[in-house]
Amino acid sequence: MSRMHTDTPAAGTSTAHSNRWFTGCAVALLAFFVLIGLGALALAEFEKSLDGHGQLEQDPHPFGPGATARYEDGLEAAVSAPHREPDGTYRFTVTYDNSTEEELLPGGTSSPGPAPLVVREGELYRDHASGYSLEWLNQDEAVSALMPPLGADDTRTVPVHVRPGGEGTPVLVEVTPPSADYRETAYFQLTLD
Known part of the structure; x- marks a missing residue:
């Protein structure tokens, strides 16, 4: 009778795989939020460029004394x-x-x-x-x-x-x-x- 040989994973392989997966997800999540932040900043700058830097931030025309x-x-x-x-x-x-x-x-x-x-x-x-x-x-x-x-x-x-x-x-x-x-x-x- 022939004997079947099965490979069993080494004791630390499952934990190492888990750690790599967790690290990869954390890096991907961080990159995702950085891209969202950069996109929001670019959108804000684009919005400013549409109306120009010479625009007033507020519009209570006319302003009163002391304003x-x-x-x-x-x-x-x-x-x-x-x-x-x-x-x-x-x-x-x-x-x-x-x-x-x-x-x-x-x-x-x-x-x-x-x-x-x-x-x-x-x-x-x-x-x-x-x-x-x-x-x-x-x-x-x-x-x-x-x-x-x-x-x-x-x-x-x-x-x-x-x-x-x-x-x-x-x-x-x-x-x-x-x-x-x-x-x-x-x-x-x-x-x-």
Whole structure:
């Protein structure tokens, strides 16, 4: 009679096979989650590229005094509440906070385009406020303050001094920080009481 010989696995082979299977699954699972994370990041960047980095993150137009307009690329612009002076004029500031990764020119360049800072009587979506007038007393000073480059992680505050033609004058501040491509205008509505 012939004897049948069967191979029996060695004692540690089953455990080694189990460990390799577990390690392979763990590596595959980790790779899967890394790919999902990278895909989500790529999708977020793609979404930003569709509307551009010059878009505002929020849309409460117009902004009120003391509010901050935040752009998707990290630039922030804020307009302080107006303060009345003893002579009946008002002062407020426009502050630029450059949290982007590049130097900006808040005063623009010599190329044509919208003015980087406009202060006028009126309200958003109306050309001018009927019966009101406003004189921007330090326009040249404000323009000069905007001209130097604004480095990454730098802040610049631009003083504005105005004389209203009467109490209750609505003031519209239009902030359009220049960009190589496009930057949305942030509108701030103030009332001089």
